[in-house]
């Protein structure tokens with residue numbers, strides 16, 4: 332093991348986890364990264380609340396992934412192992428009210444990353460920055476370094492090049508063309524954990540939240556919080572619909588249940604005999620001001636007709652025009668197809684070349700599941716290399 336020449340491309344969570352697990356077993360690891368610093372997207376993820384994994388019980392945790400291989404990887408290196416690994420780095424964590432697992436308040440994202448990089452340094456992992464991966468063959472990887480083209484020999488190569496969103500963090504997905512040229516099957520990268528652009532009708536609700544609503548597309552639904560933005564809607568139930576709408580022709584219709592706890596009949600019962608609608612909506616049905624404002628976008632006749640109104644409370648239709656552009660979304664679906672990979676995430680036809688992290692064709696919601704998937708696939712690749 333120790334004499335292997337292990338090269339990892341990409342200093343994001345997946346690549347660094349593979350490096351860490353290998354180095355813990357005594358391997359000498361070289362990581363090459365095109366940026367001047369490691370894990371920029373990891374730091375970006377930390378800006379909106381740094382949820383590193385989730386506290387959900389494993390059987391339901393795993394349902395967040397659309398790929399069996401990633402489910403297996405997460406089972407091997409699960410959320411509790413992530414917490415233990417963070418603890419070994421000296422990073423304490425807590426479970427937030429939503430079940431998300433965060434570092435304790437004294438650890439900013441940069442502190443977590445620095446603790447990780449320090450641990451890697453102590454284990455002898457060398458990270459080479461400003462090194463742009465351009466290609467590989469069966470024994471060498473080719474990189475651009477300060478305008479020079481260099482080749483680095485490898486006996487084991489791990490590609491952990493990330494997805495295609497937030498290009499400014501380094502995840503520019505240029506690897507797609509390199510791998511395609513080698514006839515490696517790639518599922519096109521598309522927006523995931525993405526908001527939707529809607530008709531302009533809702534623009535006046537910008538910045539307002541709908542809490543505890545149920546969003547549905549056909550038979551798929553998700554309860555959670557939705558926010559109106561200048562272009563449309565965002566939020567976890569919105570992101571959950573992405574994978575079901577992605578292959579559908581736009582525009583399409585989503586439905587919002589503004590009062591999931593009551594049936595349409597129960598709502599209708601409360602509206603019957605009301606002289607004024609708004610007080611019943613507000614005090615009887617306890618709908619939020621945002622929900623009421625949304626209902627007021629109905630034409631007057633529909634708003635005043637209690638049959639139509641009760642139906643709209645349960646199934647408010649919202650027409651969406653498109654997913655958001657790939658560069659601004661949280662993650663991408665698609666990537667190296669599983670048909671091109673062995674169970675150990677080794678590229679078929681390319682012995683000792685592995686893929687890990689978001690560049691592989693799986694998707695998951697935000698809330699810690701993406702990072703967990705990256706950690707776990709990085710871990711799985713390291714175990715496969717250690718056992719080979």
Ligand SMILES: Cc1cc2nc3c(=O)[nH]c(=O)nc-3n(C[C@H](O)[C@H](O)[C@H](O)COP(=O)(O)OP(=O)(O)OC[C@H]3O[C@@H](n4cnc5c(N)ncnc54)[C@H](O)[C@@H]3O)c2cc1C
Pocket residue numbers: 340341342343344345346363364365366369370371372373375376377379380381382383462463464465491492493494496497500501502503504505506660661662687688689690697698699700701702703705
């Ligand atoms: C705004 C935002 C919020 C997020 N919030 C969350 C969240 O709350 N919870 C969660 O779980 N996840 C979240 N994520 C997602 C999470 O950060 C990513 O899924 C994760 O960082 C992917 O890890 P990775 O190692 O696969 O790839 P990346 O983190 O993208 O790392 C890939 C690395 O490879 C390098 N690279 C790419 N091409 C080359 C090349 N040709 N040569 C050399 N190096 C190269 C890149 O520079 C980069 O450093 C968020 C992401 C964003 C953008």
